[in-house]
């Protein structure tokens with residue numbers, strides 16, 4: 167896994183054309199939704215297009231991500247379901263995974279022997295670059311390894327999701 171620091175991620179984000187955020191259970195535990203909205207606003211102020219990919223089982227209850235993002239006043243028009251957002255990743259500069267793990271595990275698509283084979287995923291690995299916000303090497307609900315984290319185009323930004331996003335928002339404003 168390749169570690170990256172928030173200053174470098176902020177530059178990637180600030181100069182992107184399109185950024186897609188992929189929230190998961192870790193966004194909920196960190197209560198990072200308000201900070202995420204602020205980061206999105208900082209990017210939009212620079213002309214970056216921001217979208218959110220909503221996996222139907224992200225988090226721990228149906229509609230979990232929608233509820234949290236609505237609470238943070240994220241416009242509904244920026245939320246995209248899998249079949250809408252997956253075709254956009256090849257033309258997305260940066261996919262930012264915010265405390266999600268199982269819902270972005272490419273083994274579900276690529277490894278027929280995986281216990282989650284066939285589960286639809288958010289195909290962040292097809293983005294030009296992927297940044298994963300998580301605290302460390304913790305597994306997701308399934309307890310499975312995630313080969314996404316070892317891919318060439320993927321970098322890890324370690325820390326609590328809210329802390330990382332607050333730092334990113336500050337750095338984007340100063341970029």
Ligand code: NAP
Nearest residue numbers: 190191192223225227228267268269301302304306307327
């Ligand atoms: P996930 O696979 O459970 O992964 C969450 C990740 O968040 C963890 O790997 C963890 O890594 C990270 N994390 C935890 N606290 C964090 C924090 N404060 N800051 C940053 N990162 C943090 O989550 P998911 O991708 O959303 O997938 C949901 C899973 O739950 C699926 O397997 C789904 O089937 C299952 N499930 C869903 C529902 C539902 O209705 N939505 C119901 C039951 C089960 P670190 O420990 O390294 O930080």
